[in-house]
Amino acid sequence: xxxxxxxxxxxxxxxxxxxxxxxxxxxxxxxxxxxxxxxxxxxxxxxxxxxxxxxxxxxxxxxxxxxxxxxxxxxxxxxxxxxxxxxxxxxxxxxxxxxxxxxxxxxxxxxxxxxxxxxxxxxxxxxxxxxxxxxxxxxxxxxxxxxxxxxxxxxxxxxxxxx
Amino acid sequence: xxxxxxxxxxxxxxxxxxxxxxxxxxxxxxxxxxxxxxxxxxxxxxxxxxxxxxxxxxxxxxxxxxxxxxxxxxxxxxxxxxxxxxxxxxxxxxxxxxxxxxxxxxxxxxxxxxxxxxxxxxxxxxxxxxxxxxxxxxxxxxxxxxxxxxxxxxxxxxxxxxxxxxxxxxxxxxxxxxxxxxxxxxxxxxxxxxxxxxxxxxxxxxxxxxxxxxxxxxxxxxxxxxxxxxxxxxxxxxxxxxxxxxxxxxxxxxxxxxxxxxxxxxxxxxxxxxxxxxxxxxxxxxxxxxxxxxxxxxxxxxxxxxxxxxxxxxxxxxxxxxxxxxxxxxxxxxxxxxxxxxxxxxxxxxxxxxxxxxxxxxxxxxxxxxxxxxxxxxxxxxxxxxxxxxxxxxxxxxxxxxxxxxxxxxxxxxxxxxxxxxxxxxxxxxxxxxxxxxxxxxxxxxxxxxxxxxxxxxxxxxxxxxxxxxxxxxxxxxxxxxxxxxxxxxxxxxxxxxxxxxxxxxxxxxxxxxxxxxxxxxxxxxxxxxxxxxxxxxxxxxxxxxxxxxxxxxxxxxxxxxxxxxxx
Numbered sequence: 001x002x003x004x005x006x007x008x009x010x011x012x013x014x015x016x017x018x019x020x021x022x023x024x025x026x027x028x029x030x031x032x033x034x035x036x037x038x039x040x041x042x043x044x045x046x047x048x049x050x051x052x053x054x055x056x057x058x059x060x061x062x063x064x065x066x067x068x069x070x071x072x073x074x075x076x077x078x079x080x081x082x083x084x085x086x087x088x089x090x091x092x093x094x095x096x097x098x099x100x101x102x103x104x105x106x107x108x109x110x111x112x113x114x115x116x117x118x119x120x121x122x123x124x125x126x127x128x129x130x131x132x133x134x135x136x137x138x139x140x141x142x143x144x145x146x147x148x149x150x151x152x153x154x155x156x157x158x159x160x161x162x163x
Numbered sequence: 164x165x166x167x168x169x170x171x172x173x174x175x176x177x178x179x180x181x182x183x184x185x186x187x188x189x190x191x192x193x194x195x196x197x198x199x200x201x202x203x204x205x206x207x208x209x210x211x212x213x214x215x216x217x218x219x220x221x222x223x224x225x226x227x228x229x230x231x232x233x234x235x236x237x238x239x240x241x242x243x244x245x246x247x248x249x250x251x252x253x254x255x256x257x258x259x260x261x262x263x264x265x266x267x268x269x270x271x272x273x274x275x276x277x278x279x280x281x282x283x284x285x286x287x288x289x290x291x292x293x294x295x296x297x298x299x300x301x302x303x304x305x306x307x308x309x310x311x312x313x314x315x316x317x318x319x320x321x322x323x324x325x326x327x328x329x330x331x332x333x334x335x336x337x338x339x340x341x342x343x344x345x346x347x348x349x350x351x352x353x354x355x356x357x358x359x360x361x362x363x364x365x366x367x368x369x370x371x372x373x374x375x376x377x378x379x380x381x382x383x384x385x386x387x388x389x390x391x392x393x394x395x396x397x398x399x400x401x402x403x404x405x406x407x408x409x410x411x412x413x414x415x416x417x418x419x420x421x422x423x424x425x426x427x428x429x430x431x432x433x434x435x436x437x438x439x440x441x442x443x444x445x446x447x448x449x450x451x452x453x454x455x456x457x458x459x460x461x462x463x464x465x466x467x468x469x470x471x472x473x474x475x476x477x478x479x480x481x482x483x484x485x486x487x488x489x490x491x492x493x494x495x496x497x498x499x500x501x502x503x504x505x506x507x508x509x510x511x512x513x514x515x516x517x518x519x520x521x522x523x524x525x526x527x528x529x530x531x532x533x534x535x536x537x538x539x540x541x542x543x544x545x546x547x548x549x550x551x552x553x554x555x556x557x558x559x560x561x562x563x564x565x566x567x568x569x570x571x572x573x574x575x576x577x578x579x580x581x582x583x584x585x586x587x588x589x590x591x592x593x594x595x596x597x598x599x600x601x602x603x604x605x606x607x608x609x610x611x612x613x614x615x616x617x618x619x620x621x622x623x624x625x626x627x628x629x630x631x632x633x634x635x636x637x638x639x640x641x642x643x644x645x646x647x648x649x650x651x652x653x654x655x656x657x658x659x660x661x662x663x664x665x666x667x668x669x670x671x672x673x674x675x676x677x678x679x680x681x682x683x684x685x686x687x688x689x690x691x692x693x694x695x696x697x698x699x700x701x702x703x704x705x706x707x708x709x710x711x712x713x714x715x716x717x718x719x720x721x722x723x724x725x726x727x728x729x730x731x
Contacts, residue, residue, distance in 0.1 A: 049344055053731070056343075062327035063351065063731055067343035071332045078344075 012050065018043050019051055023058050030059055033069055037076055046077040082117045082124035084162045086142050091130030093137040098152075102138050103127055105152035109159055122163065168234035183214060183225035183236055192238055195247060195276050197254075197364050198313035199226040202658075202673045203322060206314050210250040211276060215243040222246050248280050254311050256287040258365070265309070267366030270544075270669055273311060276364075294339060298371055300349020301526050302519040303357060307339050310367040316340060316359035323658060325633030326469070328353035340367075343731070349523075351731040352472040354632060356465035356656040357519030357542075357665015370519045370666055373539045374549060380511045380539065381424045387505055389427040390420050391491045391569075392515045394435060395580030395661035396543055398682040399517065402668050403547040404557040408675050409682030414562025419550050420515075421563060430565050431514065432572030434491035435579040435588070437704070438462060439695035441721050442484040443592040444712040450624065450650060455479050457627075457642060457649045460585050462486040464524035465656030465665075467725060469632050474639050475727035483722040485530075487579065488514050488521055491569065493535035493720045498708045499569065507534070514540045517580070517664030520656065529723050542666025571700040574687030581680035582660035583607035583628045586615075586653040590626065592696050594619050609659045609680050610673075612638060626651045631658045 022039045026032045036059070040051050047070055056066040070076045088103045103125075107113060110123050117124040133139045136148025140158075147158055164179050170187050177186045182205070187194050198209040207227035214225045217235040222243065225236075237243060255277065262268055294307035314331065317340060321327045328351055329340050342351050349355075360368045380388050401412040417428045446458045461467050461482040470477060485493065492512045500510055514521060514537045522540045530536040541549070550557055564570070575591055578584030587605045594602045598620050605626075607613040613628040627649045629635040635654040641647040657663040662679035663671060687693060695701065709717045 052343070057730065062330070063343035064330035064332075064341075065327050068330035068332045072334050 015048075016050065016054055019054055023055075026058075028059055030061060033059055033061065033066065034073075037066075037070055041076060045083075046079060046081050049078075052078075080117065080121055082122055084122060084143055085124050085126065086140060087126050087128045087131060088140045089129075089131045089133070089138065090127045091134065091137075093134035094130075094139055097137040099138040101152050102140060102150050102155065105155040106140075106159070109156055123159070166230060166232040168230050168232065168236065170236045171238055177230055179230070181230050183223060183228050183230055183234075184212060186230050187214075187225065187236075187238060194225050194238055195279055196226055197251075197272060197276055197311065198315065200315050200318070200362055200672075203315060203318040203362070206318065209254065209311065209313055211247055211254075211280075213243060213246050213250065214238045215240045244280075248282055249286075251276055251280055251282055252285050252287055255282065255285045256289060257291050258311065259291075259308055265366040266304070266369040266372065267309075267363075271366060272364035272670060290336070292336070292339070294341075295345075297345075297347050299347035300355070300371065301522045302355035302371055303348055303353075303360060304369050304371045305341075305348055306367050307341060308367075309365045310340050311365055312338055312340065313364060314340070315362040315364065316368055319358045319362050323631045323633060324354065324356060324358060324469075324656070325636050326352060326354060329359060346731070352469075352728070354465040354469040354472075354656055355520035355523045355665075356632070358657060360519060360665050361663075361667065361669050361671040364670070370542050370545065371522060372545055373522065373541050374545050376539045377513055377541055377549070380513070383511075385509065386511045387426050387503070387509050388424070388511045388513060389429055389495060389499070390425040390513045390515060391429045391431045391434070391488065391495075392416060392420070393431045393488065393517055393521075393580065393661060394572075394577050394584075394683065395517045395664065395667070395679065396515050396546070397577075398580060398662055398679045398686070399543050399667050400547060401558070402675075403543075404550075406558055407678075409678035409680075411682050411686050412557075413686075414564065415557060415560045417565050418560045418563045419555055419557055422555055422560075423549055423553065425513070427566045427569075428563075429491070429495075429569040430572050430576075431487045431491055431516075432576035432579070433569045433698070433700060434487035434494065435462075435576035436573055436695035436698040436701045437490050437494070437721065438484055438487045438579075438585075439575060439588050439592050440701060440705070440712045441490075441717060442482045443589045443596065443695070445482055445484060446589060446651060447593055447597065448713070450622075457647060457652045458482060460589075460653045461725075462579070462585055463520075463654060463656050463661075464518065465520035466632065466635060466654040468520065468523065468728070469635070469656065470639075470654075471725055471728040472730050473636070474643070477639060477642060478725050478727065480642070481725055483724065485721055485723045486521075486524060487576075488516065488537055488540075489524065489530055489535070489723070490721050492530075492537040493533075494569065494704070496535050497720055498704065501708075502568065511538045513538065515543065515546050516540050517543055517661040517667050518657075519665040521666075527723075529725075535720065543664075543668060544666055547668070568700065571698055573695055573698050574690035574693035575695045576698075577683050577686045577690065580661045581683045582609055582630050582655045582658075583613060583653065584660060584683070585655075586626050586628055586651060588695060590617055590624065590651070591694050593624075595694065595696070609677055624651055625649045626653070628653045628655075630655055630660070632656050 056063045114127050139148040167176050173190045175190045194212045196212045198206045205227045207224045212225045213222040215237045296306045298304040397413040401410040420428045459480045525537045525540050575588035591602045612634050615626040617624045625648050659676035663676040
């Protein structure tokens with residue numbers, strides 16, 4: 001088989017091009033690490049290894065230091081995430097009004113666990129502490145949309161909307 | 164300004180920026196510590212050093228709390244003692260209880276703390292962490308399950324070495340000190356210097372042991388096993404047998420190795436003289452031709468790897484001379500084999516090194532390709548274990564000389580084991596060769612960056628010595644920017660040089676390293692032959708075997724190359 005190194009290098013460059021572009025807005029200063037991580041995650045949907053390595057080179061930090069920050073904050077994700085993020089509220093009000101059942105139903109529908117992502121990268125499921133809409137309990141958010149006063153029966157319909 | 168406070172009813176006057184821990188030390192009170200290390204920034208994470216403020220009843224972490232005027236502290240109140248023990252028990256609740264078989268058994272600060280604080284049982288139980296052991300690489304072994312998150316390794320790697328190979332990752336109960344994406348430490352930009360291992364208070368980071376490999380060779384009747392000991396070993400190994408720090412135990416060391424069963428006892432110091440012959444001449448050539456200056460030393464394998472990762476553009480400034488260890492092995496596998504009429508695969512060369520990075524150097528492709536590699540490297544700590552295993556009373560051993568052919572060394576070689584030594588030894592030979600005049604003592608310090616100006620004929624050689632890799636980086640950044648005045652730069656990855664190496668007895672402190680370094684300097688002062696080019700065995704080697712320094716045979720056997728490495 002012919003050597004693929006050239007292609008690999010080219011693919012890597014193409015992959016990193018959006019990152020390089022967003023880095024143009026920043027100076028190489030340690031204090032910009034978190035904003036850069038946020039922008040990069042916005043761009044890629046998660047923080048791939050090569051992206052973190054590139055950021056560490058740009059900021060003159062070690063790869064481990066960048067990884068340490070990225071793993072400290074729960075807002076950062078090192079694995080690919082679904083196109084749609086479903087957040088299921090587990091706060092007190094939702095708990096009392098059956099939030100757990102909603103979560104179970106979504107797990108069944110999508111065939112993934114809490115924190116998981118579907119194989120087709122369409123959905124990521126997360127339970128969260130409270131999304132601050134107790135009056136609508138039990139409540140979930142899909143991306144920026146709120147769906148309240150839910151029953152498990154309504155779940156398939158909601159998921160269908162985002163397919 | 165000074166202030167006065169009371170500790171355990173004793174008045175003590177200290178500087179206003181002192182901590183309670185430092186003030187207590189002044190009146191002879193030794194508060195237990197774990198995350199604290201005298202040579203690193205304060206951290207205050209383990210809470211094993213808490214003391215009671217008698218006025219408020221508050222418990223204060225003495226290592227990070229500054230003193231204040233009129234403060235009344237009790238270090239041994241029931242409340243303070245109970246809190247210290249509880250805090251330690253909490254650490255132990257998530258620490259594997261396998262002390263008897265741990266690499267650090269007998270030299271573990273956590274074990275000592277448990278004993279000193281009277282911990283007889285661990286009252287807490289709960290979830291424990293279980294991480295994979297990283298022993299993929301040749302130099303270091305990392306067991307995060309034994310880590311107590313004191314952060315000493317993280318601090319030494321960042322503050323002293325400027326590498327930050329290890330970092331706190333994740334958070335809360337999931338916190339773990341590791342590399343990016345848990346990559347093996349050997350696959351990242353770690354220099355393998357082992358400073359992390361020398362400051363780790365537990366067995367979470369140790370050297371990757373070669374002891375059983377060496378025993379295997381010694382027990383193999385078909386092998387002719389020779390050993391070389393690095394210059395610094397003679398100044399440190401005695402410590403582990405109750406001898407004064409900095410005691411020079413050259414002859415006892417040779418006797419112990421003899422009793423362990425090595426066929427010949429040789430010294431890396433001999434090869435250090437050989438390195439000077441090659442590197443000194445290489446420098447002269449560069450200096451006179453004004454080519455690839457500054458000349459940068461390459462005998463420290465931690466430094467070389469750091470350079471390959473971070474300053475690949477300066478690789479051509481590195482001396483091409485192999486390190487003393489690798490020169491020794493190359494000569495052993497050519498000259499010695501010939502002289503002794505041995506088969507090539509009969510010879511087995513063991514290095515006793517102060518250094519974990521030497522285990523990496525041993526496995527470098529460039530050396531293995533030419534069949535001139537060292538077969539096994541053990542650290543000072545591993546040698547100590549072997550000596551203890553056979554029950555030798557080291558301190559009372561009757562000494563013996565090193566063996567002839569590759570066992571004679573000069574004062575110049577002895578100081579290779581401490582910072583500034585390589586530069587001083589090289590320039591002794593360089594100056595004398597160029598002008599016929601002797602070089603006076605340079606008296607360089609052990610810390611930070613040291614400079615010297617040396618007059619050689621009408622010219623001045625500007626010398627810089629960097630201790631620790633972050634200091635090296637400072638000098639190299641200047642070189643890279645073209646602002647450096649230096650002609651000759653010596654870099655030692657470990658502060659104080661090899662006496663402070665990653666394989667030396669622990670716990671390591673600057674105070675201890677200073678004494679070891681002074682021991683070697685005194686040794687040099689007392690030697691009759693103090694210049695490498697006057698070592699009779701070296702002269703004989705060139706005369707009978709190698710020819711001229713930098714000549715065909717020398718170049719083939721004693722020089723090597725380096726390569727750019729990823730900056731992971």
